[in-house]
Amino acid sequence: MNKMNRRTLLKYAGAGLAAGVLSDSIGKVMASSPSDKVKSSGAPGFTGKIPFSLIVDDGSPVDPLFYELPGYETPFLVPAKFTKRVADTFDRFDLHGKFTIIPMPSCLGRIDQSLKRVPQDHLSEFLKLMRERVAPRFDITPEFLTHLSSYDLKTGNYKRHLYEDTWITQAPKEEIVDYFTLAFQILKNVGIESTGITSPWVSGIDVEDKYAQSLADAQWNIYKRKLTWYFLYAASDKEKPYQCNVKYKNQERGQVVVSVPANAGDIFWSMDLPHKKDRPKFIRDGIDRLLSPDGKTGRIRQLIDTGFPVVIVTHWQSLYTQGTQLGLEGLTSLADRIQKVFGSGFEWVKCSEMARRYVESQA
Numbered sequence: 507m508n509k510m511n512r513r514t515l516l517k518y519a520g521a522g523l524a525a526g527v528l529s530d531s532i533g534k535v536m537a538s539s540p541s542d543k544v545k546s547s548g549a550p551g552f553t554g555k556i557p558f559s560l561i562v563d564d565g566s567p568v569d570p571l572f573y574e575l576p577g578y579e580t581p582f583l584v585p586a587k588f589t590k591r592v593a594d595t596f597d598r599f600d601l602h603g604k605f606t607i608i609p610m611p612s613c614l615g616r617i618d619q620s621l622k623r624v625p626q627d628h629l630s631e632f633l634k635l636m637r638e639r640v641a642p643r644f645d646i647t648p649e650f651l652t653h654l655s656s657y658d659l660k661t662g663n664y665k666r667h668l669y670e671d672t673w674i675t676q677a678p679k680e681e682i683v684d685y686f687t688l689a690f691q692i693l694k695n696v697g698i699e700s701t702g703i704t705s706p707w708v709s710g711i712d713v714e715d716k717y718a719q720s721l722a723d724a725q726w727n728i729y730k731r732k733l734t735w736y737f738l739y740a741a742s743d744k745e746k747p748y749q750c751n752v753k754y755k756n757q758e759r760g761q762v763v764v765s766v767p768a769n770a771g772d773i774f775w776s777m778d779l780p781h782k783k784d785r786p787k788f789i790r791d792g793i794d795r796l797l798s799p800d801g802k803t804g805r806i807r808q809l810i811d812t813g814f815p816v817v818i819v820t821h822w823q824s825l826y827t828q829g830t831q832l833g834l835e836g837l838t839s840l841a842d843r844i845q846k847v848f849g850s851g852f853e854w855v856k857c858s859e860m861a862r863r864y865v866e867s868q869a
């Protein structure tokens with residue numbers, strides 16, 4: 507399958523529209539064995555509660571799809587009012603997980619400097635909300651630099667025809683380390699500590715050893731962090747789930763790199779439906795597939811019963827849903843249902859905490 511197809515397909519994972527094709531291409535890359543399963547008790551940090559994480563990809567002061575999919579109609583700027591509503595929802599349900607901030611969204615410039623066509627106060631307010639309202643509950647990671655064309659570290663230009671997923675396949679390790687180091691530095695410059703990284707699309711899936719080692723070096727360069735992690739693997743609710751995985755260890759530094767997967771695709775990605783009126787039902791059906799109202803069936807129940815991490819992925823664009831906020835309403839309903847079903851038996855945790863508990867359980 508070529509890269510453009512994989513880019514598109516990953517977005518559909520939640521709908522399960524392309525589940526078969528996706529399984530075929532990446533489902534077998536990281537088969538898990540029963541011995542990989544996280545022990546549910548005895549590990550340090552074990553609270554007796556089932557950990558859940560929410561991943562929100564593609565966070566940015568602009569809707570990144572504006573440029574990513576030509577012809578896609580969406581307001582270019584995501585209003586601060588919406589960002590606040592998202593933060594309020596995170597607070598209301600005490601949601602934890604990972605939130606992406608793209609360091610050079612849509613190749614418009616650097617968020618620690620300025621972005622083309624984006625008023626400076628809009629950018630500042632977005633970053634302030636991220637620092638003060640989102641970062642306390644969510645790991646913040648970059649999603650490489652642009653989530654689009656690769657950035658030329660030497661010339662400072664964007665390589666229009668070399669997307670980041672193609673770039674990482676061919677780039678020497680030293681260049682990837684520098685690339686990731688810049689991503690972490692940009693976030694650091696705006697007051698955000700990053701515990702790991704997110705792959706745009708499935709970038710790095712074909713060169714995962716090089717990817718994990720580059721991440722280890724870049725994290726060491728900026729933070730001297732001993733436990734770092736990345737988000738690359740995503741299974742829809744109809745696919746075989748993934749386990750966390752220790753992908754690389756640097757004995758000298760005592761450093762560990764963990765892959766944290768998502769095991770429920772983006773059920774709020776309703777923007778591809780031909781008729782807008784079908785969107786609310788599409789989202790409601792997705793919520794039922796993840797967890798039935800009585801909590802007895804659904805993907806989440808299945809993941810818990812089989813010992814796979816309960817990590818749910820969505821996207822900034824899907825929460826926004828072209829300005830309608832339908833996805834955010836859906837997230838509210840899902841979080842509410844999870845809360846009602848699991849009560850005090852579960853807790854939302856950051857993805858770095860998922861990674862840490864996994865490493866402890868394997869020790």
Ligand SMILES: [Zn+2]
Nearest residue numbers: 563564706707
């Ligand atoms: Zn993404």
